[in-house]
Amino acid sequence: MIEPTPALATFLRIALITTFAYAATLALYVAGMLAVAIAESRFRRRQDDVEDYEAVRGSRYTIPVSVIVAAFNEEGMIVPAIDSLLGQVYPEMELIVVDDGSTDGTLAAIDAAYDLEPRQEFLRDNIATKPVRTLYHSRTDPRLTVLVKANGGKADSLNCGVNFARYLYLCTVDADTIFASDALLKAMTLVGKDPERIVAASSLFGISLTPESDTREGPRLNQHLLGDFQHLDLMRSFVAYRTAWTRLSCMLCVSGAFALWRRDVILEAGGFSPAFTCEDIEMTFRIHERFRREGRPYRIISLPNMVAQTEGPRSARSLISQRARWQRVTLETIWHYRSMLGRARYGSVGLVGVPYYLLFECLAPVLQLLSFVALLVAVLVGALAWPTYLAFLGAVTFGTAIPTTIAVGLHDAGFRDYRVRDLVRMLVLGPLDLLIYRPILMYAGLRGTWEFLQKDRRWNKFERNTRSGRAPAAHAASI
Amino acid sequence: MIQTVAVVTANSAAIIGLLVTVGVWFAASLSVLVSRLLYDRRRRRLNDIARQLTDPSLEKLLPLDRSPAIRRILSRRTRREVYRLVASDQFPVWLTEACATYCLEHFGVEEIRRDASARHGRKWRRVSALMALGRIRGLEVYPLLEAAIRDDDPDVATAAAQVLFRIGDRAAAVILVSALRGASVPASRIATYLDQYPIPIGDLLIPLLRDPQPRTRYWAASLLERYAEYVRSAPIRTIGPHTSVERNPDRSFVGQIS
Numbered sequence: 001m002i003e004p005t006p007a008l009a010t011f012l013r014i015a016l017i018t019t020f021a022y023a024a025t026l027a028l029y030v031a032g033m034l035a036v037a038i039a040e041s042r043f044r045r046r047q048d049d050v051e052d053y054e055a056v057r058g059s060r061y062t063i064p065v066s067v068i069v070a071a072f073n074e075e076g077m078i079v080p081a082i083d084s085l086l087g088q089v090y091p092e093m094e095l096i097v098v099d100d101g102s103t104d105g106t107l108a109a110i111d112a113a114y115d116l117e118p119r120q121e122f123l124r125d126n127i128a129t130k131p132v133r134t135l136y137h138s139r140t141d142p143r144l145t146v147l148v149k150a151n152g153g154k155a156d157s158l159n160c161g162v163n164f165a166r167y168l169y170l171c172t173v174d175a176d177t178i179f180a181s182d183a184l185l186k187a188m189t190l191v192g193k194d195p196e197r198i199v200a201a202s203s204l205f206g207i208s209l210t211p212e213s214d215t216r217e218g219p220r221l222n223q224h225l226l227g228d229f230q231h232l233d234l235m236r237s238f239v240a241y242r243t244a245w246t247r248l249s250c251m252l253c254v255s256g257a258f259a260l261w262r263r264d265v266i267l268e269a270g271g272f273s274p275a276f277t278c279e280d281i282e283m284t285f286r287i288h289e290r291f292r293r294e295g296r297p298y299r300i301i302s303l304p305n306m307v308a309q310t311e312g313p314r315s316a317r318s319l320i321s322q323r324a325r326w327q328r329v330t331l332e333t334i335w336h337y338r339s340m341l342g343r344a345r346y347g348s349v350g351l352v353g354v355p356y357y358l359l360f361e362c363l364a365p366v367l368q369l370l371s372f373v374a375l376l377v378a379v380l381v382g383a384l385a386w387p388t389y390l391a392f393l394g395a396v397t398f399g400t401a402i403p404t405t406i407a408v409g410l411h412d413a414g415f416r417d418y419r420v421r422d423l424v425r426m427l428v429l430g431p432l433d434l435l436i437y438r439p440i441l442m443y444a445g446l447r448g449t450w451e452f453l454q455k456d457r458r459w460n461k462f463e464r465n466t467r468s469g470r471a472p473a474a475h476a477a478s479i
Numbered sequence: 480m481i482q483t484v485a486v487v488t489a490n491s492a493a494i495i496g497l498l499v500t501v502g503v504w505f506a507a508s509l510s511v512l513v514s515r516l517l518y519d520r521r522r523r524r525l526n527d528i529a530r531q532l533t534d535p536s537l538e539k540l541l542p543l544d545r546s547p548a549i550r551r552i553l554s555r556r557t558r559r560e561v562y563r564l565v566a567s568d569q570f571p572v573w574l575t576e577a578c579a580t581y582c583l584e585h586f587g588v589e590e591i592r593r594d595a596s597a598r599h600g601r602k603w604r605r606v607s608a609l610m611a612l613g614r615i616r617g618l619e620v621y622p623l624l625e626a627a628i629r630d631d632d633p634d635v636a637t638a639a640a641q642v643l644f645r646i647g648d649r650a651a652a653v654i655l656v657s658a659l660r661g662a663s664v665p666a667s668r669i670a671t672y673l674d675q676y677p678i679p680i681g682d683l684l685i686p687l688l689r690d691p692q693p694r695t696r697y698w699a700a701s702l703l704e705r706y707a708e709y710v711r712s713a714p715i716r717t718i719g720p721h722t723s724v725e726r727n728p729d730r731s732f733v734g735q736i737s
């Protein structure tokens with residue numbers, strides 16, 4: 001046993017008090033959010049039960065949607081993604097694929113599948129973007145347009161699509177995502193009930209290692225530990241937390257993999273900002289800030305339906321790279337919109353949403369590391385007995401599994417779409433999350449925080465997962 | 480001494496914390512699985528009943544009389560659950576019809592009418608009761624639906640529009656058409672139902688062409704597109720009585736081409 005010096009003893013005291021205070025605050029916040037999420041999920045379930053999707057599907061009065069796909073080096077995934085989008089059971093839509101100066105065969109793959117022909121058309125420039133080189137229309141499906149432009153990043157590509165879009169609502173999606181055929185119908189039916197106020201919407205999506213080859217009915221687990229942990233992570237985030245934030249009117253992240261925006265609001269905001277690492281969370285914050293400041297009525301919602309499967313990293317290294325980027329953009333956004341923190345003028349956004357992001361997203365990796373080190377040192381110097389440490393660790397392990405279990409339960413009660421064996425696997429993986437998955441996220445968070453402090457703005461691409469019978473593609477994922 | 484007490488307290492708190500969290504996690508996980516298994520069992524039973532109900536030899540009997548099992552299942556469910564079955568679009572029509580008949584038999588029209596007219600709280604019970612009345616097509620449903628479609632709550636109003644569309648008769652169409660003039664349901668949703676309405680309603684739309692609200696005139700003209708006999712006159716009437724030839728040169732132009 002190590003004899004603690006007075007300085008070490010002081011550090012331990014402060015660190016342990018911080019650890020317990022942080023854990024207690026988190027537990028209280030999570031308990032509150034879960035209670036709200038349960039109420040909101042029940043409400044959505046009842047609403048979904050009586051919703052008349054068939055009438056909306058067959059109507060010529062449904063609000064048309066412009067779907068925008070920003071693609072950069074997506075040769076392998078772009079055609080299945082377009083197939084799934086053009087296969088939507090939605091009465092009226094256009095699909096705009098923006099090729100952001102790809103250096104692989106992205107355009108050739110689309111051409112081979114959809115027989116493109118170049119056209120001369122007038123392009124609006126409501127938002128400044130990199131120049132569009134060529135515009136193509138598909139000869140086989142008139143809904144498909146492909147814009148080829150100089151490389152400018154995802155935000156620039158989306159802005160280019162916004163300029164070209166014709167319809168009131170925009171659906172911005174990732175090019176490595178495969179969509180359920182009723183994704184737009186389900187989301188837009190709800191939006192169509194209150195189009196004057198709903199300015200943005202998002203919906204749950206799952207993680208798959210090879211989404212384009214998964215033809216099974218309903219969502220499935222990957223039977224790959226890391227993939228399944230990511231799948232559970234998204235389910236917990238959407239079903240437990242974002243559902244609650246929707247109820248409390250402080251939904252702060254309309255996820256880029258499937259995001260519906262009202263076009264006039266995007267134009268009024270000046271388009272997506274290329275100054276941030278990712279565009280989705282920043283745009284959500286910007287809309288909140290603007291509408292709250294001006295006292296205008298609006299809603300940003302997150303829906304519990306599983307609308308898509310997107311490609312997630314297979315290796316811990318790729319996952320760290322991706323999550324470090326997410327941590328970086330969260331820090332960039334929170335820092336930029338720090339004026340909303342704790343301000344009653346911004347309502348639940350300033351008092352509930354932003355404090356959550358600051359405490360449990362931005363500072364989490366540092367506080368987690370502090371807790372981990374403090375508890376370990378406390379055991380080594382004899383301030384904490386091993387059995388107490390293990391009991392505490394066990395309590396935290398199962399405590400952090402409870403939100404996952406509730407999220408799985410709420411999803412299953414609403415949709416009954418997973419097989420029973422997948423449900424069992426998800427429930428069992430819940431307690432393992434803290435021991436296997438969270439340490440990876442903690443490291444990624446620390447790396448992202450360091451990159452933020454270094455003002456690093458790189459995308460940090462992760463390599464595509466290896467497909468059976470193919471060499472690993474060395475191009476980027478857009479998620 | 481104090482240190483020993485602190486150590487014992489920390490130890491006990493950690494162990495109690497562990498037991499509580501394990502207990503809550505286990506109970507929650509078990510309830511998720513049990514709920515799912517019960518759901519799957521109910522679903523299998525309903526499939527069996529569906530097979531019985533579609534037996535051609537039982538065609539002349541009411542759905543509830545065709546299978547004793549369905550009455551048995553419904554008698555074990557609470558009113559809220561039976562209502563939910565009636566209201567849901569996720570189940571086959573035979574099941575919702577059978578549940579509606581069961582509601583009528585067990586709760587009585589008066590009770591359902593009371594639920595359907597509740598103004599405060601119990602929103603979903605109201606919606607379900609309206610749907611039950613819509614399924615059994617009782618005459619008492621029309622005034623209730625007329626009130627519901629003007630309700631401030633868009634869920635109640637949308638459900639009322641849906642029930643009116645399902646009823647699909649002329650009296651229901653009159654209420655739906657009048658809702659085009661203003662309701663908490665977006666006009667596009669009402670237009671969706673009127674556009675797919677099972678009987679011709681062109682004559683009900685014609686008076687809307689003289690409505691003072693341009694929005695209402697727009698919807699009327701758009702919906703009349705389905706009815707060839709009105710197509711030519713619709714735009715002319717829209718412009719007609721609320722404008723003068725002097726102030727609106729378009730009118731004289733329309734007069735020439737008509």
